[in-house]
Amino acid sequence: MKTLKLSLFAVAGALMLSFSANAQQTTVAKKGKATTAKLEAKPAPAVKAAPAMKAADGTEAPKNMTPSGITWKEDTFTFGDIEKGKPASHDFTFKNTTKQTILITNVKAQCGCTATNYTKTPIKPGESGTVTATYNAANAGTFSKTVTVTTNDSDVNKILTIKGKVIAPEGEAAPAPATHQ
Known part of the structure; x- marks a missing residue:
């Protein structure tokens, strides 16, 4: 459970950094003139998905989105x-x-x-x-x-x-x- 929480925290952090990088601007000097230009957006680095919870038999247990029985x-x-x-x-x-x-x-x-x-x-x-x-x-x-x-x-x-x-x-x-x- 602790690993799942840490993985989710890492995914959330990576997404926040990605959004932050897309919104940053920098000042660029062109032939003596300072202009403001938007940084080119770079794709966020791939983040490994959080491991799925394991069932008793060792297989991955998906979230149960069916209504209660x-x-x-x-x-x-x-x-x-x-x-x-x-x-x-x-x-x-x-x-x-x-x-x-x-x-x-x-x-x-x-x-x-x-x-x-x-x-x-x-x-x-x-x-x-x-x-x-x-x-x-x-x-x-x-x-x-x-x-x-x-x-x-x-x-x-x-x-x-x-x-x-x-x-x-x-x-x-x-x-x-x-x-x-």
Whole structure:
């Protein structure tokens, strides 16, 4: 892993030097007159590509850009109308339909108004797990928020969405509609 990071750092450095060299200018003296001329761009030296990660059998393991093999019951949930000040939660459930053990490695909410919880133990083939999204219904109005789920079986993240409308209690003024000036 350290070698991969160093190789990526070397590639990034070489690209920066290449771009820097293309942008430099120099002053050239021609028959007593100083003029500014752009340096001739030279191709960047070849940089050896970072080595691919090795699979257990020693072959190169490509990045897995296919979606995760787990099956979600749903990926969007609409709460409908919820009361202001009362957080609303929904459990997104999934089943491991792969032949390997799955581990959720990260769950990230779109903003601080949504809290998350998820199955943190490994999910064996045929077993189920959950990702819980809790929306803090602090402000009246409609909302649509996403939760991004990362698993160990794919480099493609799963996006879950919660939607709804927060209703202000009776007697509380509703927010004024937005106006364009």
